[in-house]
Amino acid sequence: MAQETPQSIAKPKTRTNVRQSKFGCFTCRLRRVKCDEAKPICSRCRKSRRKCQGYPIGAPSNSQARRDVTVASFSLDELGRTISYSASLERNQDKSRWQALACTALAEGFVGMRTGPDVAFWTRLIPQLTHSMPCVKEAAAALGASYEHQMLRRRSSASKFSALKQITAAVKRLQDDVVLLPSGPVPVFVACVLLACAETLGHRNTDALLHLRGAFAAMSLGQVPAAKGLIPWNDETSYTFQKFDIQIASYSSGGTPPMWQSDNIEDLQDLKSRPVTIETAEKALIRYLHTCYRFTSQAAEYRYRVKATQRSCLMMEQDRHIANLTSWLSWYRRGCSSSNLESESDRLKGHVFQAQCLSALIWVSTILNPYETAYDQYAVQFQEIVEHVEQALAVNKGPSSLPIFITGIGMIQPLWLTAINYRHSKWRSKAISLLRRCGREGPWCNYVEAASTEAFVRAEEGAYLASVRRRSQTAEMPFEISPEDLSEKDRMSGCSLLEVLESGDGSKKAVVQLTKCRDMETLLANANPDDTSNWVIWYETCELVCD
Structure with a gap:
């Protein structure tokens, strides 16, 4: 048998025409494909809609080998046109990454949540303005930084500081444009909306509301005849603006939509x-x-x-x-x-x-x-809400390349209304379960609303079960609680989110205000129903589990 000589042993093949790297993402390494090491998600995982499992320890903080930021081609309007938005948005790589991340996140969403005008707005207008308008560039970077910190779980103090610093820079850049409107009201409106999204991702909804009011004020200055105060509702762009308007009122029961409508x-x-x-x-x-x-x-x-x-x-x-x-x-x-x-x-x-x-x-x-018992006659409608949302979410089971964040009205508000006001334990449980699957919808946050609703239900149903135990030591605990079991005096009146607290390690807590009327008949006879003596008010702190 002939012995193998060193010359006869085949040398391992090594590609010499590409840059060698050991810091590709784990998903690409398992698939044995070349990873471009884009952060936070590589292009191969994004295009194949696979879950990017992250990078090994020691990987660069950004893609130093690739200065151009590629954003996926977006599906446009019904004409079937597409644009390929691939450019270096800024020389600063962090800003480039944040801008690309913001455009990509806004272009995605649950299946069935957007119609033609929405798709055109988020996948055409936003990337174009991000590429061409300085105020929108800064605002998009602020949204991307906030999204990266909150949604992609970059829970470090440096990440939080970077997001706040970028929001401050965007506000400073926007100040002159708000007064002068050099390119008309639309870029200013879009920049204000992006800043509002960045603030609400950080649970600073009061600041977000201020940005939205500034956006509507800019539209009023630039488009609306001052004598009539009318807004062109037939325009497709303003049609998309209306949804922000409704989102304000749906989130706050006393909020008035800022846009005027005939x-x-x-x-x-x-x-x-x-x-x-x-x-x-x-x-x-x-x-x-x-x-x-x-x-x-x-x-x-x-x-x-x-x-x-x-x-x-x-x-x-x-x-x-x-x-x-x-x-x-x-x-x-x-x-x-x-x-x-x-x-x-x-x-x-x-x-x-x-x-x-x-x-x-x-x-x-x-x-x-x-009376809280007034909701009982709408049991069929509450159940239909749960069924409609269940069917809408059924086709969104697959993993998304990015966590869902949409800006307009969606499914959280109907589910929240159902879980709070429909006093049936089975349907409440289903509504809260569906809440956790809804992602983020403007100021509505799935895990925050689910946690605050659970606190409300615990307080209401817990008090009822305690009264059942007191009435009869031998009585069996009800397997299900129905609206007929809860009288008016057993029912809570309100649940309000006060603030979300974030600790240094990234864990979050929500402070919730719960309200209950002492006696409804006494309240109605009182000339001042807002008198605090008519109400029992207390606060609960809820641990938030970010799904």
Whole structure:
């Protein structure tokens, strides 16, 4: 047998035409493909929609070998055009990474959450303005830095400081543009919206609201005739702006939508004569929701003032809003049954729209009723909300390349309303479970709302179970609690998130204010229902588990 000589032993093949690196992500190493080492997620994992499992210890903090930041090609409008947004957005690599991350995160979202105008706005206009407008560049970098710290769990003091520093730089850059509007109101509006998103990701919702109010003020200065105070609602860009407007009012029960809208909205008879399309349905619903939330912000002041003379006029207007929402719901459902919607995505959007409509219908129907038991008659609607959201989330089971963050109204508010006001333990549990799967929707945070709702339910149901034990030592504990089990005096009245506290190690806690009426009849007889002597108010601190 011939012995092998050193010359006959094959040498391992080594590629000499590429840069060698040992710091590729674990996912690419398992797949045995070349990793471009982009941070926070490499391009191969993002394009193949795989979960990037991170980088080994010692990997560079950013992709030093690749200065150009590549953003995935975004799907545009119905014309089928696409753009490839691949450029070096800034010489500063951190800013480039943050800007690319912001554009990518805003372009993604749950299936069925956006229609054509939304897709065009977030996947065309935002990247273009980020590339060309300095104020939008800085604001996009601020959003990316905040997103990286909060959503990608970069829980270090340096990461938090970088996000706050970039937000400050963006505000400073925006100050001159707000006054002069050198390129018109739209870039300023977009920059303010991006800053609001950056603030709300850090749970600073008061600061976010200030940025949004600045955005609407810029639109008023640049587009709106001062004499009439009108906003062009037929424009597709302003149509997207309306959703920020509604988000403000839906998050705060006393908040008024800042955008002015004429009361001459589309007549119900004209709507019924038109075929159902997803764009027509959403535009009509957004207008109805806008006028509805403007009404509820005014009517909320008279919820416990049953002797006020203004209530009679408010009740007449309340009936009109109930009729609008009910008619939209029946028109949409009748149209869906007679003519199939074009795609599965359209049907999923329909589930989200119906949940939003049902939520607004319940809220406006009970806004002038001081009793918590008034919600019991809407059991069917509450159950439909849970079912619609369940179907919408069923197709979003797969892992997303980035954690979900959307800016407009979505599914959290209907689920929150259900979990708080529908006193059925089974459906409450389902609503809270679905809440945790919803991601972030503007100021609504899935794990924060779930934790605060659980605190509310524990306080309400715990007090009821304790009273059952006191009444009878031998009584069995109920397996399920239904609305019939809880009388008015057993029910809580309110749940408000005060602040979210973040410790140095990245753990978070939420401070929640819980409210209960001492005696409803005494309250209604009191000329000043806001008197704190009518209420039991206490605070709970909830540990937050970031899903």
